[in-house]
Structures are given as structure tokens and as C-alpha cells.
Amino acid sequence: MMTRQNTHRVRTLVTGGAGFIGSHLCDRLIATGHHVVCADNLLTGSYANIDHLIGNPQFEFLHHDVTNPLFIEVDEIYNLACPASPQHYQHDPVKTIKTSVHGSINLLGLAKRLKCRILQASTSEVYGDPLIHPQPEGYWGNVNPVGLRSCYDEGKRCAETLFFDYHRQHDVDIKIARIFNTYGPRMQPDDGRVVSNFIVQALQGKDITIHGSGAQSRTFCYVMDLVSGLINLMHTPATFTGPVNLGSEQQSSMLELAQMVLSLTKSRSKLVFMKRPADDPCRRQPDLQLARAVLGWDQTIPLPEGLRATIEYFRSNLSDQTQLDAQTAVCQPCQ
Ligand code: NAD
Ligand code: UDP
Numbered sequence: 001m002m003t004r005q006n007t008h009r010v011r012t013l014v015t016g017g018a019g020f021i022g023s024h025l026c027d028r029l030i031a032t033g034h035h036v037v038c039a040d041n042l043l044t045g046s047y048a049n050i051d052h053l054i055g056n057p058q059f060e061f062l063h064h065d066v067t068n069p070l071f072i073e074v075d076e077i078y079n080l081a082c083p084a085s086p087q088h089y090q091h092d093p094v095k096t097i098k099t100s101v102h103g104s105i106n107l108l109g110l111a112k113r114l115k116c117r118i119l120q121a122s123t124s125e126v127y128g129d130p131l132i133h134p135q136p137e138g139y140w141g142n143v144n145p146v147g148l149r150s151c152y153d154e155g156k157r158c159a160e161t162l163f164f165d166y167h168r169q170h171d172v173d174i175k176i177a178r179i180f181n182t183y184g185p186r187m188q189p190d191d192g193r194v195v196s197n198f199i200v201q202a203l204q205g206k207d208i209t210i211h212g213s214g215a216q217s218r219t220f221c222y223v224m225d226l227v228s229g230l231i232n233l234m235h236t237p238a239t240f241t242g243p244v245n246l247g248s249e250q251q252s253s254m255l256e257l258a259q260m261v262l263s264l265t266k267s268r269s270k271l272v273f274m275k276r277p278a279d280d281p282c283r284r285q286p287d288l289q290l291a292r293a294v295l296g297w298d299q300t301i302p303l304p305e306g307l308r309a310t311i312e313y314f315r316s317n318l319s320d321q322t323q324l325d326a327q328t329a330v331c332q333p334c335q
Helices: 020-031 046-053 093-114 150-170 194-203 223-234 252-266 289-293 302-316
Strands: 011-015 034-040 059-063 076-079 117-123 174-179 208-211 217-219 243-248 251-253 272-275
Touching: 011 194, 011 243, 020 046, 020 223, 034 046, 046 059, 046 208, 076 223, 093 117, 093 150, 093 243, 117 150, 150 174, 150 223, 150 302, 174 208, 174 223, 174 302, 194 289, 208 252, 217 252, 223 243, 223 289, 243 289, 252 302
Parallel strands: 011 034, 011 076, 034 059, 076 117, 117 174, 174 243, 208 272
Antiparallel strands: 217 251
């Protein structure tokens, strides 16, 4: 039987394709011969991220909100549509949860009609403030269902449930990636995430805003590595659904990250200590055994190298007008 795959380029839908990770995914897919349909409502993404793709015959942009149904023909779907920085997803929490829940229902319905594979960009936030380290995929998490981060955490958890129910009930071919903190060029300078905040503050000679004592830790994965992981996952056999963790295992405290950024930028910015946001996880670290075994994937770009590339990006793209908002909500100290 002839399929679209063996007669044409693979048509790939990337929702959230004008965002930070999505735009790098579009680039990689186009470079490897796909026709990409990027659907985005530009809530936190931007034309600037995809400007270089406009006019490319392998690329189509659809100004579309995933909370509405989408009627198109594609061969595979990556669902990345959702604001990802705490500042952005807490700005309109009801919209955030609708994006994860209604968006997943609409895209799973599309995948069901097209009988095509669909990958969900889930998150380490499904583990909440985890009580075991590192976190394996079998860990069910420690999530506050009624807090300020719940619109994102519970929205993504419900999206995972929907993916598995469409899989069990309607045989939809699903893949779930649990993405841990990812950074790199095209992060928005003012989106409040720690890597972009510290770099912008260091380059502008402003105070580096450490939440709490800075003892809380994260692991940081460079965006190019993450994109490779997503594509490897998309190409696994249908019997493998995930969820699978993608990220870096190398832990850094926020204090260590700040010091690294100061040293790489040769900035004289001072460190200032502020209240930690509510429900801010103390520590998060992926168990990557499954990703290594099934995807043959690992992180390749060490943090200092990825930070250098990100700093260069911000050096060339930063406007003097970029202002960062201070966060004020409160959280208990990390041990
Ligand atoms: P981002 O904010 O840069 O990208 C999200 C994109 O989705 C933006 O282009 C935005 O305009 C679009 N979008 C938001 N709501 C939409 C809607 N209702 N309809 C259509 N488009 C919509 O964030 P990112 O860091 O690139 O994250 C991409 C995905 O990866 C998200 O789903 C996020 O939850 C997930 N993720 C990211 C990280 C990370 O560290 N960057 C970690 C875990 C999970
Ligand atoms: N953080 C910080 N200073 C900032 C921004 C963030 O110390 O200016 C801290 C934040 O409180 C959290 C960590 O950095 O402990 C990572 O925050 P981010 O928003 O990047 O991602 P999260 O992992 O919390 O979703």
C-alpha cells in the first residue's frame, strides 16, 4: 500500500513550533528532509524564532491555538504547545491547563483520525517536588494539586493520562517524553527561567537574583541534545510508548550556576538573595537508564559549553530595554 511516507516528504506537525525548543526541532526536521507544519498561537513563541524558515518550501506556519480543533493531514505530530516558564504559565493558569488538556484532546483526536504517531512534550514537573533522587519514570511524584504551579504540573499529568487512555482505548500510537530543564539560544530573555535570567543579568551588569539560599538544584540539558532525544523517541518501535526522561544528570545548585555564568561572562554583577517562589522544587534529577537503553541517547554537550553558546546568543540579541520581573512568592528553605 502506498502511504504519504513513501510517496512524499514526511509531513510533521510541530505544535509550539515557534517556541524555544519547538523552533530548534523545526530546524532539525527540515534539515533531515521533513515538511514541517508549525502551529503556534505565539503566546510565548515568536516570529523571530522561525523567521529564517519563512519562505522555505518545506515549512508552513499556522497561527493556531491548540485549544481549538485542527483539521489538517500530517504523518506525525510533536505536541510542544504550552507555556513552559513558571512566570508565563502562572500568568493565565486557566489557559495553561486548557492548553494541556483541551490541546491534548484535540491533537489526540487528530492522531486517531489520521492513524499517525503523536509525541507529547511532558515534563519533570510531573514529579513535583520529588522525594526520591534521581527520579525514575516509575516514580509517581509529589505534586501539590492546588498550588501556583498546579496548572502546569497537573495539566501535564492529565495530558499523560489522556495519551495513555487514547492509546489503550483507541490504539493511538503515542510517545511521551518527560523533559527536564533545558536551555540554549532562543530562550526568551525575560521569561524568568533561571538560565536566561542569570545570563541577561550578568550581561547587563545587573544583580543576579538568587531565589532563597541558592541551594536548590537542577540539571540543565542543552537544547540540541534534547531535540536529538525527541527525534530518537519518535522513531522507536510502536511497542515503546514511554514515558521516558530526557535531560542531564549533572546537578548544579543555583549558586553554582550563578558563579559559572559570572565567570563565563566576566561580569561583575552582585548576587542578591530573594524569597523563593511557592512550591519551588528543592532538587530534580532524571534517571536516564531508560533513555540510554531504548533511545541510545545521552547528553553530549557539557554545561559550560552550552552556556558559552547561549551567552553568545544573548550577547548578539539582547536589547537594552529587556527588563526582568522579580518574583515574590514564598517557599521553605532547601536542606
Ligand atoms: P516556549 O514557551 O518557548 O514554547 C511553547 C510554545 O507553545 C510557544 O511558541 C507558545 O507560543 C506555544 N503555545 C503556548 N500555548 C499555546 C496554545 N494554546 N496553542 C498553540 N501554541 C501555544 O517553551 P519551551 O521551553 O520551548 O517548551 C516547549 C515544550 O516543552 C512545552 O510543552 C514545555 O512544557 C515542554 N518542556 C520544556 C522544558 C524546558 O526546560 N524548556 C522542560 C520541560 C518541558
Ligand atoms: N531561580 C533563581 N533566580 C531566578 C530564576 C529562577 O534562583 O532569577 C531558581 C528558581 O527558584 C528555581 C530554579 O532557579 O529554584 C529553576 O527555575 P526555573 O524557573 O528556570 O525552572 P523550574 O525548574 O523551577 O521550572
